[in-house]
Amino acid sequence: MAWKTLDEMDLNGKTVLVRVDINVPLENGQVTDTTRIEKIVPTITSILDKGGKPVLLAHFDRPKGKVVPAMSLSQVFPALAECLGRPIRFVNDCIGPVAEAAVAAQEAGETLLLENTRFHAGEEKNTPEMIAALAKLGDVFVNDAFSAAHRAHASTSGLAAALPACAGRQMEAELQALDASLGHPKRPLAAVVGGAKVSTKLELLSNLVAKVDHLIIGGGMANTFLVAQGVEVGNSLAEREMAPTAAAILARAKEAGCTIHLPVDVVVAREFKANAAHDVVPALACPADAMILDAGPKTAEAIAKVFAECRTLIWNGPLGAFEIEPFDAATNAAAKAAADLTKSGQLISVAGGGDTVAALNKAGAATDFTYISTAGGAFLEWMEGKPLPGVDALDQ
Structure with missing residues (x-):
């Protein structure tokens, strides 16, 4: 099969929704292994270098469509910020007014991490409503989460059908x-x-x-x-x-x-x-x-x-x-x-x-x-x- 890569996409001035895998192990609220976080950095860096504004989408654990504070991505955020070493902000929802306002206020050179996509039931059910709510946040979709590729979820296959899409650096390496x-x-x-x-x-x-x-x-x-x-x-x-x-x-x-x-x-x-x-x-x-x-x-x-x-x-x-x-x-x-x-x-x-x-x-x-x-x-x-x-x- 053939897939587009970041090199083929015009990202300048565009908001780029990036599906990543940062479902990392935690102990007492601290990330114990940053391997998965480190692997997404080249994709984020490439998007920033091409003038794009990365907005990260990710799941964490299995909250089953409900808000579970113990499964918030806010716990992963400090380790992500340290690995990235560039301006990044956490947003406590992934769709709706809070997410839309954060994306509208996003500055050039800044990355956003949105809250756990699985806090919404529409994510795993891949509902048209969830896909539309996510798609309205961005101009382009980059999938860098091969580990979630076997799931037909809103933030994976759903967004790829709704927006111009390509593989991220990690996904590209995996597929090759x-x-x-x-x-x-x-x-x-x-x-x-x-x-x-x-x-x-x-x-x-x-x-x-x-x-x-x-x-x-x-x-x-x-x-x-x-x-x-x-x-x-x-x-x-x-x-x-x-x-x-x-x-x-x-x-x-x-x-x-x-x-x-x-x-x-x-x-x-x-x-x-x-x-x-x-x-x-x-x-x-x-x-x-x-x-x-x-x-x-x-x-x-x-x-x-x-x-x-x-x-x-x-x-x-x-x-x-x-x-x-x-x-x-x-x-x-x-x-x-x-x-x-x-x-x-x-x-x-x-x-x-x-x-x-x-x-x-x-x-x-x-x-x-x-x-x-x-x-x-x-x-x-x-x-x-x-x-x-x-x-x-x-x-x-």
């Missing part, structure tokens, strides 16, 4: 990375899919077997695939009722020419705690009283070899119980292998999903990946091949 990794990838293409349950990633696995050359399955869901092949997995987390589904995915992969890689050796323990006594055993030989908590070193080595044969990698989900040592070893080794290949220019690597980002950060590999998506649900739905209303609405 996703296009390079699954839209028009350099092949061979590998995907890592980890996590606890097959049931939560069924659509993802079904979509990927038709698109990738190598599918590496890790985490608890690998146990379900082992069960599907008649392997005993002891006390391991496994969705035994999903074994027929896993078998069907294996068959579909074979038809599509996709090679599925399951663990050849595993790390087992009798209890799930830090530094628990553990053994490395063949994947076919898990003791009846033990549980599989990580892929083994031979598996990690085999994964690194697959990466070395590939040109593109998409990663969603850890290979083991990475939160607790020593069950982070396979994830760490695979992450470092991917990072090294990326640094040497041999691999395009794109990763996304909360656990994935945390695991790659823990491995010290995240900064060397080509692109890390913080989008969560939108990243997963894109990997599943689902339409993203917030992106589709930007299509030229």
Whole structure:
């Protein structure tokens, strides 16, 4: 698909409504991680440099169409002001007389942050009234919130249809990375899919077997695939009722020419705690009283070899119980292998999903990946091949 960028828009003297994602973690009213805030700064700066007046629209948490003071964006405002380092003002509504007066009084070089769009029921219902109330505030719409792109809300797809629209810098980078990794990838293409349950990633696995050359399955869901092949997995987390589904995915992969890689050796323990006594055993030989908590070193080595044969990698989900040592070893080794290949220019690597980002950060590999998506649900739905209303609405 094609979408307009900020470079193609005339913004001089125009009020620019910018949908951003600043749904950041708070502790005692203080922002604890400014990553998402930092990522929107280039878009705001570009608009200001082009003579536009940015008016930021964002949601925070799930107030369900009511004003909930604990979910006010006023709590995020100080961290945003510090990251931006330019004049910015908070407005305690996003539509109606208060918002309209603030926009009318906005000076050149000044940015406005409007209150939580989800304080109004029309936002998530995508009502014509809410879209019109937002649209009357600006001349142009810029969507810089890929993380909200899977929702057809008033401040995402609604505004994109109502005003001249384009992608912001963060959205543009995300779309380019996703296009390079699954839209028009350099092949061979590998995907890592980890996590606890097959049931939560069924659509993802079904979509990927038709698109990738190598599918590496890790985490608890690998146990379900082992069960599907008649392997005993002891006390391991496994969705035994999903074994027929896993078998069907294996068959579909074979038809599509996709090679599925399951663990050849595993790390087992009798209890799930830090530094628990553990053994490395063949994947076919898990003791009846033990549980599989990580892929083994031979598996990690085999994964690194697959990466070395590939040109593109998409990663969603850890290979083991990475939160607790020593069950982070396979994830760490695979992450470092991917990072090294990326640094040497041999691999395009794109990763996304909360656990994935945390695991790659823990491995010290995240900064060397080509692109890390913080989008969560939108990243997963894109990997599943689902339409993203917030992106589709930007299509030229």
